[in-house]
Amino acid sequence: MTSLRGRAVIGGILWAAVTITLGFAGLQSFIDQGAERRFNEVLMTRLTQVVAAVEIAAPAPEAIQTVVGDQVFNRPMSGLYWQAEDEFGLTYRSASLDGHILPRPQILSSAVEIAEFNGPMGEAVRGMSRTLTLADGQIWHVQVASSLRSLQQELAQLREILLIAYTFVVVIGVVGALLQVTVALRPIEKLRKDVRLRWTNEGGLDYGKYPEEVAPLVYDIDTLLTRNREIVHQSRRQAADLGHAIKTPAAIMRNELETLEREGQRVGDALAALDRLDAQLKRAFGRMRAQSGPAALPAVTQMDLTLGRMVRAFTAMAAQKGLSVQSDYPRGLRLRMDQTDLEEVLGNLLDNAQKWADRLIRLRAVELGDQVTIMIEDDGPGIPPDQIARAMDSGQRLDTAKPGTGLGLSIAADLLQAYGSALMLDRSADLGGLRARFRLPSAPLQG
Amino acid sequence: MRILLVEDEPVLAQQIKATLTAEGYAVDVASDGIEAEALGVSQPYDTIILDMGLPGRDGMTVLKNWRAGGMRVPVLILSARDGWTDRVDGLDAGADDYLTKPFHMPELCARLRAMIRRKSEQSNPVFERDEVLFDSRTNQVMVAGRTVSLTAQEMAVLSYLFHNAGRLVSRNELSQHIYQHDGERESNTIAVFINRLRKKLGDGLIDTVRGRGYVIKSGP
Numbered sequence: 001m002t003s004l005r006g007r008a009v010i011g012g013i014l015w016a017a018v019t020i021t022l023g024f025a026g027l028q029s030f031i032d033q034g035a036e037r038r039f040n041e042v043l044m045t046r047l048t049q050v051v052a053a054v055e056i057a058a059p060a061p062e063a064i065q066t067v068v069g070d071q072v073f074n075r076p077m078s079g080l081y082w083q084a085e086d087e088f089g090l091t092y093r094s095a096s097l098d099g100h101i102l103p104r105p106q107i108l109s110s111a112v113e114i115a116e117f118n119g120p121m122g123e124a125v126r127g128m129s130r131t132l133t134l135a136d137g138q139i140w141h142v143q144v145a146s147s148l149r150s151l152q153q154e155l156a157q158l159r160e161i162l163l164i165a166y167t168f169v170v171v172i173g174v175v176g177a178l179l180q181v182t183v184a185l186r187p188i189e190k191l192r193k194d195v196r197l198r199w200t201n202e203g204g205l206d207y208g209k210y211p212e213e214v215a216p217l218v219y220d221i222d223t224l225l226t227r228n229r230e231i232v233h234q235s236r237r238q239a240a241d242l243g244h245a246i247k248t249p250a251a252i253m254r255n256e257l258e259t260l261e262r263e264g265q266r267v268g269d270a271l272a273a274l275d276r277l278d279a280q281l282k283r284a285f286g287r288m289r290a291q292s293g294p295a296a297l298p299a300v301t302q303m304d305l306t307l308g309r310m311v312r313a314f315t316a317m318a319a320q321k322g323l324s325v326q327s328d329y330p331r332g333l334r335l336r337m338d339q340t341d342l343e344e345v346l347g348n349l350l351d352n353a354q355k356w357a358d359r360l361i362r363l364r365a366v367e368l369g370d371q372v373t374i375m376i377e378d379d380g381p382g383i384p385p386d387q388i389a390r391a392m393d394s395g396q397r398l399d400t401a402k403p404g405t406g407l408g409l410s411i412a413a414d415l416l417q418a419y420g421s422a423l424m425l426d427r428s429a430d431l432g433g434l435r436a437r438f439r440l441p442s443a444p445l446q447g
Numbered sequence: 448m449r450i451l452l453v454e455d456e457p458v459l460a461q462q463i464k465a466t467l468t469a470e471g472y473a474v475d476v477a478s479d480g481i482e483a484e485a486l487g488v489s490q491p492y493d494t495i496i497l498d499m500g501l502p503g504r505d506g507m508t509v510l511k512n513w514r515a516g517g518m519r520v521p522v523l524i525l526s527a528r529d530g531w532t533d534r535v536d537g538l539d540a541g542a543d544d545y546l547t548k549p550f551h552m553p554e555l556c557a558r559l560r561a562m563i564r565r566k567s568e569q570s571n572p573v574f575e576r577d578e579v580l581f582d583s584r585t586n587q588v589m590v591a592g593r594t595v596s597l598t599a600q601e602m603a604v605l606s607y608l609f610h611n612a613g614r615l616v617s618r619n620e621l622s623q624h625i626y627q628h629d630g631e632r633e634s635n636t637i638a639v640f641i642n643r644l645r646k647k648l649g650d651g652l653i654d655t656v657r658g659r660g661y662v663i664k665s666g667p
Binding site: 240243244247248250251252253254255256258259274278282309310312313316317319320321322339340343344346347348351 | 456458459462463466500527528529530531532534535538539542543544545547548549550551552558561562565570
């Protein structure tokens, strides 16, 4: 579907084209008529001038030329001509005709007749003529003609000016339409930005700040977002409650079975079933978290705060095992991921590192452009390259000698994938153990 | 070694208590947060197992109150809340370790031993003095390569003295750390246990400082 901006711009341009074309046509016709009228007025003045000359000089018609006097009639082929003919067919002409004769019109009348024909140079001319009866009864036919070239030149010039003016109007019109569209669509742009921020922050949408046409929509979106978030929180809470409700009885069963096993009873199958139950629950909760989180939860985390918490916690735990934790990360960055989800990822990766590390675990974060790479390395045995894919499969334990469900890496990978990121595993160049890496986009600081 | 177990689920509490008692620990059980907080500050525990979801006062508040009051006994959180945010919250509030339910009893025991060793600044779970060898992981005692059988209370006395090696331990302190809260406590029975230990392990291991208490000299 065409965008609102596209619709408004196309509509505006079409409407502008129609009005500008109509305006252009109207104005051009007005200008053409004006030029014609002026041309005819000038020609009429010439005719009157020649008629007056004939009236004065009729007794000695050779003098007509002198009486008319105007030099433009004397220059050969000047484009302006006169011709006077008496009732006996004697013709007197302007020197500009250079011996050529203007064709006499079919109808001779005392009224002014206008006709167009070819002049002495073959150019289009407009002639104006009338028959004139003098006081002594002589009848003369007087005509003047003027080349249409000047009229055509004037019209062409006027049209050129008009075209330039209208091009200017068109440009202003289009720019104006674009500006108008931008201004009119600004609330929509703002809504988009606000929804995006709303997505990453807890604050609600302030629909009072929108124009009345958009406000109801903003209100509906706000309600929808809030409801969505409530549903996610609620379902996560319910899942956690269910988890708690199952885990304590499961712990009791496990202890009971382990006691029986120590007493020599055969309970291996029951214990294995319980292991599967535990792993199934953990996997289901991990998936639930991955599926519900990113789409509906505010997803910005203060990175140094979270990494600091993880480092403190793991330093305490690692110390119990004689391991040390090194960390190096920039301060003040915000990441596009929910804090509990990021802690879940980091917790699982650090926990894996602490299971395998010999002496050292290292947590680093490096900012590159608008992306942050977080790395967790250890100095343990690492994972052979051909087994890395298997390590991220849920429930695949590469070494069953270490306690655990084998779900940590896959839970971290699932969560990262839900955020459009990916977990990468390879060998730590300097520590020699496993290096787990992932990238997350950083979020701009709030102004 | 004396442990406070804070767990509101009675069956689970009983299971853990039975296991730990068999391991030679004296175990007090608190089933709500208020009782737990009071016991934690009034009794000299060697370590505490703390559940998070408790009636009365939740585990996190209890832990924070303990730490705010300067109580430094190592605390292991044992909780069904297995999210890393919960775990980190707990460790950040001053817990020393975190174990999620369901758990393996041997892992709980191993973590408790590690916490107790760390508290007494012992890194090796195997204690050795002259010809006597005590493995705190298995509660096995050997003298010159021969296994010696000890009663639970003899074991508790020996373990406490080994964990506090080099420090003079009074009879009263010993009795506080080997008997549970509601148990009968007689400090002169301590002398009986010490005598039995000397008979089984030789005279050279435990020194008596007359009128003040006992000491195992610090490690080799």
